Amino acid sequence: MQDILSVSNLSKTYASGFSALKNINLAIRQGEIFALLGPNGAGKTTLISIICGIVNPSSGTVLVDGHDIIRDYRAARSLIGLVPQELTTDAFETVWSTVSFSRGLFGKPANPAHIEKVLKALSLWDKKDNKIMTLSGGMKRRVMIAKALSHEPQILFLDEPTAGVDVTLRRDMWELVRGLRSTGVTIILTTHYIDEAEEMADRIGVIIKGEIILVEGKTELMHKLGKKQLVLQLPHALTLVPAALSAHDLQLSKDGCELTYTYDAQGERIGIAALLKDLGDAGIQFKDLHTTQSSLEDIFVNLVEGKP
Amino acid sequence: MNLHAVRAIYGFEMARTGRTLMQSVISPVISTSLYFVVFGAAIGSRIPQVGGISYGAFIVPGLIMLSLLTQSISNASFAVFFPKFTGTIYELLSAPISYSEIVFSYVGAAATKSIVLGLIILATAGLFVPLHIEHPFWMMLFLVLTSVTFSLVGFIIGIWADGFERLQVVPLLIITPLTFLGGSFYSIDMLPLFWQTVALFNPVVYLVSGFRWSFYGLADVGVGVSLAMTVAFLAISLAIVAWIFRTGYRLKV
Ligand SMILES: Nc1ncnc2c1ncn2[C@@H]1O[C@H](COP(=O)(O)OP(=O)(O)O)[C@@H](O)[C@H]1O
Ligand SMILES: [Mg+2]
Numbered sequence: 001m002q003d004i005l006s007v008s009n010l011s012k013t014y015a016s017g018f019s020a021l022k023n024i025n026l027a028i029r030q031g032e033i034f035a036l037l038g039p040n041g042a043g044k045t046t047l048i049s050i051i052c053g054i055v056n057p058s059s060g061t062v063l064v065d066g067h068d069i070i071r072d073y074r075a076a077r078s079l080i081g082l083v084p085q086e087l088t089t090d091a092f093e094t095v096w097s098t099v100s101f102s103r104g105l106f107g108k109p110a111n112p113a114h115i116e117k118v119l120k121a122l123s124l125w126d127k128k129d130n131k132i133m134t135l136s137g138g139m140k141r142r143v144m145i146a147k148a149l150s151h152e153p154q155i156l157f158l159d160e161p162t163a164g165v166d167v168t169l170r171r172d173m174w175e176l177v178r179g180l181r182s183t184g185v186t187i188i189l190t191t192h193y194i195d196e197a198e199e200m201a202d203r204i205g206v207i208i209k210g211e212i213i214l215v216e217g218k219t220e221l222m223h224k225l226g227k228k229q230l231v232l233q234l235p236h237a238l239t240l241v242p243a244a245l246s247a248h249d250l251q252l253s254k255d256g257c258e259l260t261y262t263y264d265a266q267g268e269r270i271g272i273a274a275l276l277k278d279l280g281d282a283g284i285q286f287k288d289l290h291t292t293q294s295s296l297e298d299i300f301v302n303l304v305e306g307k308p
Numbered sequence: 309m310n311l312h313a314v315r316a317i318y319g320f321e322m323a324r325t326g327r328t329l330m331q332s333v334i335s336p337v338i339s340t341s342l343y344f345v346v347f348g349a350a351i352g353s354r355i356p357q358v359g360g361i362s363y364g365a366f367i368v369p370g371l372i373m374l375s376l377l378t379q380s381i382s383n384a385s386f387a388v389f390f391p392k393f394t395g396t397i398y399e400l401l402s403a404p405i406s407y408s409e410i411v412f413s414y415v416g417a418a419a420t421k422s423i424v425l426g427l428i429i430l431a432t433a434g435l436f437v438p439l440h441i442e443h444p445f446w447m448m449l450f451l452v453l454t455s456v457t458f459s460l461v462g463f464i465i466g467i468w469a470d471g472f473e474r475l476q477v478v479p480l481l482i483i484t485p486l487t488f489l490g491g492s493f494y495s496i497d498m499l500p501l502f503w504q505t506v507a508l509f510n511p512v513v514y515l516v517s518g519f520r521w522s523f524y525g526l527a528d529v530g531v532g533v534s535l536a537m538t539v540a541f542l543a544i545s546l547a548i549v550a551w552i553f554r555t556g557y558r559l560k561v
Binding site for chain 2: 014015053075080084086089090101103106
């Protein structure tokens with residue numbers, strides 16, 4: 001698939017001297033849902049803000065569908081819709097006028113039918129003539145999404161879309177995101193909720209302290225970095241792991257009744273077969289066995305803590 | 309040129325005026341009327357004519373200038389400061405719109421309001437004193453140039469301001485004194501010689517003088533000088549705005 005967004009050697013040092021992004025390289029494919037996953041302060045918002053033109057990059061280039069975000073900013077920006085992290089709205093405007101305003105701002109001729117469609121999809125239709133200040137927080141966030149969708153963007157950025165959002169909105173939002181993806185819109189969302197990335201994304205990029213430390217398809221990521229463990233329950237307690245089994249990565253529980261074998265989720269079934277054979281040869285029996293697999297959450301925690 | 313965006317911002321700003329009609333139109337009209345009652349009728353009746361014109365009529369151009377300057381600045385500075393304050397500026401910065409288009413829309417809207425306001429005040433003045441406009445074309449030219457220039461100044465202040473105090477400090481501490489001392493209520497040749505020289509350093513003198521000339525053919529400085537100074541202020545403001553955008557000053561980090 002073609003890259004709709006490509007970030008090369010992008011760095012950002014704020015005026016304070018703080019280096020928020022360090023040599024970021026990232027390619028987003030047309031039509032995918034990409035989750036940028038990272039703890040608070042990792043640089044997610046900074047990265048999005050640079051791509052959207054809100055923050056100046058210190059060095060590096062960003063191409064949006066081949067258009068440089070600085071030299072060719074008009075073409076680049078008109079493809080992008082942004083829902084920022086903070087709730088910022090014009091309190092005194094009506095829903096209808098603020099959403100129509102956004103469409104005009106992004107250079108599109110008025111199209112009431114499209115605005116109507118967007119408002120209906122976000123359950124805002126019956127609120128269209130309300131002033132924004134009369135809406136609840138969740139409704140305001142819907143308005144911000146409507147603004148971002150008003151000009152039919154090809155790329156939608158959602159910065160922490162579900163932080164502090166109620167269950168209904170969260171569900172509606174995912175439905176909307178899937179619907180948009182099915183029409184070819186590329187979606188890039190940031191989150192520090194792993195389950196969100198796990199549920200929604202096609203690919204995940206992990207950003208920590210201003211560096212993208214990996215980008216993987218969700219399934220590959222789970223596959224590659226996830227550990228599996230085989231736990232054997234022994235009928236008779238052991239005091240130590242027999243020397244005959246030292247070739248395997250085994251751990252004995254404190255009570256001596258459980259042997260845990262850790263292996264990479266990537267295949268290596270041979271390891272298990274060999275282990276079982278060696279167990280048999282050593283005369284160790286087991287009464288039960290089960291496997292566990294690390295969740296994306298475990299993987300993430302390990303990454304953040306710097307463990308592979 | 310992103311005409312849809314220019315129209316959207318301009319329309320947004322004009323709609324905002326509609327909502328704040330009380331603050332942006334009615335209150336300047338009331339305060340101008342008060343000036344006429346106080347200076348024109350009460351005090352003015354004891355002041356001899358200035359250059360053959362009744363005092364009430366003499367102050368009309370200066371009063372209009374006073375409103376034009378303060379309103380242009382406060383309209384434009386508020387229009388720019390408010391999105392920064394609420395955070396909605398993110399949308400402006402992320403939109404496919406050039407800096408010149410942003411200036412054009414905001415300054416255009418603020419200047420439009422000032423021009424309309426100037427004309428409303430002129431009409432209000434007509435209720436109190438007999439009006440006479442000798443050079444209507446020049447009158448409009450000065451009206452438009454001044455509105456645009458000071459809307460640009462307001463734009464700059466709006467970007468510079470990081471709080472509501474700063475927003476008010478320039479109009480209050482600089483523009484209002486300069487206007488009062490700028491010959492709105494007197495001809496500068498009424499001043500002692502020393503202060504006449506000092507007055508020539510006050511930019512507002514040139515604006516008021518040129519504007520008054522377009523009404524009564526009566527000026528403190530030559531109309532050519534007034535026009536040149538007005539255009540110079542416009543050029544300076546444009547240069548500052550260009551610099552702001554080139555450097556991203558206070559807009560982008
Ligand atoms: N304007 C700024 N000036 C200085 N530092 C900033 C500025 N904006 C953000 N930062 C810092 O940059 C880092 C990354 O911030 P941000 O991109 O908002 O992270 P995230 O969105 O991943 O939580 C943080 O440490 C933050 O404090
Ligand atoms: Mg953030």
